[in-house]
Amino acid sequence: MRSSLAALSGAFILLSCATATREQGLVSRAADAMGGAQALAAVKTVTVSGSAKWWEPEQSEVPGGEARYSAEAKFNGIGDVATRSSRFDWQKDFAYPAPRSFTYSEIVTPQAGYVIGIDSNGRNAESLKANPPAHSMSGYRLATTQRELRRGSASGLIGAMLANPEAVHPAADLVVQGRSLPSVSYQGLIVAFDPQTGLPERVRTLDYDNIWGDVTYDYVYSNWRDVDGIKVPMSRKYELNGRMVQETTLTQVRFNQPIDGSRLQIPAGVLASAAKPATGNVPYQWVLRRQFIGTYMDSDNVSYDAKGSPGLRLQELAPGVFHVTGGTHNSLLVEMSDHLVVVDAPVGDAQSMWLMNSTKARFPGKPIRWVALTHHHMDHAGGVRGLLGDGATLVVGPGAWEHFNRVLRAPATRNPDLKQIDLIRTPIMEVRESHVISDARGRQVILYHLDNPHAKGMLIAWVPDAKLGFVTDLWSPGTPLPPKPNPGLLAVVNAVKKAGIQPERFAGGHGGVAPYAQLTELTGQ
Ligand SMILES: [Zn+2]
Numbered sequence: 397m398r399s400s401l402a403a404l405s406g407a408f409i410l411l412s413c414a415t416a417t418r419e420q421g422l423v424s425r426a427a428d429a430m431g432g433a434q435a436l437a438a439v440k441t442v443t444v445s446g447s448a449k450w451w452e453p454e455q456s457e458v459p460g461g462e463a464r465y466s467a468e469a470k471f472n473g474i475g476d477v478a479t480r481s482s483r484f485d486w487q488k489d490f491a492y493p494a495p496r497s498f499t500y501s502e503i504v505t506p507q508a509g510y511v512i513g514i515d516s517n518g519r520n521a522e523s524l525k526a527n528p529p530a531h532s533m534s535g536y537r538l539a540t541t542q543r544e545l546r547r548g549s550a551s552g553l554i555g556a557m558l559a560n561p562e563a564v565h566p567a568a569d570l571v572v573q574g575r576s577l578p579s580v581s582y583q584g585l586i587v588a589f590d591p592q593t594g595l596p597e598r599v600r601t602l603d604y605d606n607i608w609g610d611v612t613y614d615y616v617y618s619n620w621r622d623v624d625g626i627k628v629p630m631s632r633k634y635e636l637n638g639r640m641v642q643e644t645t646l647t648q649v650r651f652n653q654p655i656d657g658s659r660l661q662i663p664a665g666v667l668a669s670a671a672k673p674a675t676g677n678v679p680y681q682w683v684l685r686r687q688f689i690g691t692y693m694d695s696d697n698v699s700y701d702a703k704g705s706p707g708l709r710l711q712e713l714a715p716g717v718f719h720v721t722g723g724t725h726n727s728l729l730v731e732m733s734d735h736l737v738v739v740d741a742p743v744g745d746a747q748s749m750w751l752m753n754s755t756k757a758r759f760p761g762k763p764i765r766w767v768a769l770t771h772h773h774m775d776h777a778g779g780v781r782g783l784l785g786d787g788a789t790l791v792v793g794p795g796a797w798e799h800f801n802r803v804l805r806a807p808a809t810r811n812p813d814l815k816q817i818d819l820i821r822t823p824i825m826e827v828r829e830s831h832v833i834s835d836a837r838g839r840q841v842i843l844y845h846l847d848n849p850h851a852k853g854m855l856i857a858w859v860p861d862a863k864l865g866f867v868t869d870l871w872s873p874g875t876p877l878p879p880k881p882n883p884g885l886l887a888v889v890n891a892v893k894k895a896g897i898q899p900e901r902f903a904g905g906h907g908g909v910a911p912y913a914q915l916t917e918l919t920g921q
Pocket of ligand 1: 771773776850851869
């Protein structure tokens with residue numbers, strides 16, 4: 397009897413040791429601080445309204461400068477715990493890259509995502525075909541949205557951690573502005589708690605940014621209020637490497653209100669062919685940040701519409717002059733006598749590796765010796781690392797040297813498309829007014845700096861023997877011109893005049909190729 401009692405108490409002690417880990421303690425303390433495990437488990441539906449604002453650091457006016465304010469939005473959301481489904485209705489007003497508004501809804505279930513309405517200037521074939529416009533989310537977008545929804549609800553997150561203790565693991569404490577926050581890891585998230593109140597304070601992911609390499613992306617909760625017996629953080633912000641990039645304010649939250657389940661339904665026809673959430677290397681920052689500025693192409697290929705485009709290709713515009721096209725963002729490739737010149741390194745290193753491999757096959761023995769960037773924005777410079785592997789010199793506009801010197805030194809161990817290569821010795825050349833790249837046979841590629849309304853230190857490229865220019869974001873050749881010239885188009889015309897060149901055609905970082913005369917006819921110059 398005595399021995400069995402001893403064995404029983406021994407087992408009890410073992411059991412308590414096994415459950416009361418530091419991590420479990422942090423999670424239960426958070427649950428208590430939020431209203432208790434029972435209150436969290438009783439949540440069946442969530443209804444929420446609020447507003448949000450976005451800033452995009454890598455669409456800045458100045459290289460490495462202040463983030464660009466890009467958009468604000470109002471939203472209404474509903475969530476159903478049993479089916480793990482949610483719907484957000486958005487009214488989003490953009491200031492950048494141009495003022496416009498998108499009204500759309502996002503339905504997300506564990507199996508699929510669905511977008512009703514137009515949410516981007518970069519619409520894919522599925523959205524363009526649908527009447528009224530709608531499309532299923534790519535696997536990339538679905539996985540990304542699901543990740544953000546997981547940390548979007550503090551009560552949902554802590555409730556899920558309580559229900560899945562086996563998925564809660566130790567993590568190093570986050571240290572934020574000298575404060576050490578006890579932390580745990582849960583399904584790819586690092587959840588850090590306020591040591592005073594025990595409430596969750598920030599939820600971190602370790603992401604890859606195509607400009608800054610390895611980055612932290614934190615969701616920070618504040619302004620806790622009691623809602624139906626549960627504490628809710630009414631203010632939230634996202635910090636990218638410590639810089640605020642999104643601010644969200646909840647104006648109303650309710651728990652266990654009746655919701656209309658039909659509003660959470662994805663049509664059966666859509667569901668049948670919709671992508672499952674992507675696993676593995678999801679380009680989270682690309683998916684999120686393109687949505688910051690309303691230009692996201694919802695696709696499981698970051699460079700082009702996987703369901704609507706045959707993919708990237710080299711289009712020869714003149715002997716040895718190629719437009720790297722087929723995607724949302726283009727570059728220019730010029731074959732010199734013993735090397736290659738590339739202008740722009742768009743999207744990311746997946747696209748750059750495609751180009752690198754294509755040049756190895758097509759131009760054996762000719763390394764990419766020059767990589768020139770028209771400007772520093774992430775969508776036209778995010779593949780810079782992947783093009784520098786042959787030992788190229790990076791050519792940038794005035795004022796951009798220091799920015800790119802920092803970029804090339806930033807750790808990039810999480811780059812899914814490229815093993816980290818040491819780029820510290822990459823020569824960076826800052827163009828003042830112009831720079832001539834030439835070869836033994838006299839072919840030239842000339843870069844000109846131009847004043848413009850888009851970004852400081854921009855360059856255009858000029859291939860004299862092909863009478864061809866290359867321009868990004870000021871003019872997208874081949875796309876319809878506005879009825880009156882805008883400041884971007886005027887900047888191109890002024891730069892051509894100042895340089896004293898006579899282009900016949902321009903190719904674009906967006907769009908295709910068009911006669912330069914289209915611009916001069918429009919501007920009357
Ligand atoms: Zn730009």
